[in-house]
Amino acid sequence: MRFSRRGFLGGSGAMLVATALPAAGSDLLQIEGPAFGAGWRVRVGSGADAAAVVRVITGVIASVDAAMSPFRAGSEISVFNRAETLDWQPLSFQTLTTIAEAQRIADQTQGAFDPTLGGLVGRYGFGPITAGPEGAFRDLTVGAGGARKAHPRQTLDLCGIAKGHALDRCVAALETLGLRRFFLELGGEVAARGLKPDGTVWRAAVERPLPGQVAPQCVVGLTNEALATSGDLINSYALAGHRYNHIINPQLLAPSDTALASVSVFAARAITADALATALFAMGSEQGPAFAQAAGLDALFLSRDGPRLRQDITGRFADWIIWG
Incomplete structure (x- = not known):
């Protein structure tokens, strides 16, 4: 799907x-x-x-x-983003735990996942936050009942x-x-x-991320895991010879632009798989697989190689492949 x-x-x-x-x-x-x-x-x-x-x-x-x-003006995150204050702002437990996991993944990936760059996502046409990013993920303090910005205009995009x-x-x-x-x-x-x-086992297909081709790259089996995929097949556009997508490379402060087409990650929790897939895609077709291999992450990288796809597998991802 x-x-x-x-x-x-x-x-x-x-x-x-x-x-x-x-x-x-x-x-x-x-x-x-x-x-x-x-x-x-x-x-x-x-x-x-x-x-x-x-x-x-x-x-x-x-x-x-x-x-x-x-996208909702009255959501907790939207209210937090609009408040230009350095005071503590109340947030629900579910939002705080999500922010905490976002910060953990940001630390683990050395900033490749950064939830404070929503302004850049919006600037390239992929989100509603349009203010320029202020600070970084380390500048946000999370407490028992809320969070506090280090910069009045800092925003969060989760x-x-x-x-x-x-x-x-x-x-x-x-x-x-x-x-x-x-x-x-x-x-x-x-x-x-x-x-x-x-x-x-339950089965899921990892889609082949090529335009005009709705076909599986492989089929994996699941019993007690989560699988998340990030890619640029849907949320992207080409302009003046450059490909722009919704995943920002924090090192370049611009959309990730490499041969990488998609990253799929297995993890015990979906929240972890989701953030890691985003981070590994932002790293690109060379740094992403190298980082995942060193960190022991179970990931599948599909990169454009002319009219074909190059496949890189790290960790134990191959153990879940049933077909392909």
């Missing part, structure tokens, strides 16, 4: 209609609905309570959107990590319903628990 990363927290509000359909095989039920301008899909055993699944998933989506969407947070919360919500075996997709990122009712 193709979804726009920047469209994820677009605040569509279209979360009232969902469907429950038989999946392939009579022992599976597929429940799906719209979210954030994209969509979600759950595959679970046919005995699951579809109405309860819809209720908890849409509840999580509404909560995350209200807290972290920079679109590169909030979808992963939402996916983790959806997983937890399904588990509160007593579900232990399911596959969940949210805006193209996936997570799974247990095995399918027939005893096999």
Whole structure:
């Protein structure tokens, strides 16, 4: 499934209609609905309570959107961004934990993931934050009940990590319903628990990121992992011989512009996989695989090589490949 990363927290509000359909095989039920301008899909055993699944998933989506969407004027992040103050500002626990993980990944990747560069994302046409960036991720202080800026006009853009947070919360919500075996997709990122009712692993396709080609590069199996992909196939444009996309290279303060087309990352939590995929893409086709290999990250890099794709695999990613 193709979804726009920047469209994820677009605040569509279209979360009232969902469907429950038989999946392939009579022992599976597929429940799906719209979210954030994209969509979600759950595959679970046919005995699951579809109405309860819809209720908890849409509840999580509404909560995350209200807290972290920079497209909503009344969201926590938008209010935080507009407040030109160095005082502590109250934020919810979910927003603070997302910011804390964003800072952790920023430290781990030596700033390749930086949630304070939303102004540059907007400047290139991919987001609503248009003010120039002030400071960096280390300049933000997070406390028990809020956060404090080091620069009055500092802003936060959590679109590169909030979808992963939402996916983790959806997983937890399904588990509160007593579900232990399911596959969940949210805006193209996936997570799974247990095995399918027939005893096999859940399967997900990593898309081949080439224009005009809707085909899998490989198929992977999941049991208790999350998988996130970042790329420039959807959110990009070409102008005067340069390719511009929504992922900023913090070293250049400009969109990442290398041969890299997509990065897919396995992790125990979707929030971690989401942010790491963004960071590794920002690093580019050479530095990204080198960093991932040194750090032991389970990642798949697909880079443009003329009309073909070059594939680089790091960590244990190959262990999950079923086909391709």
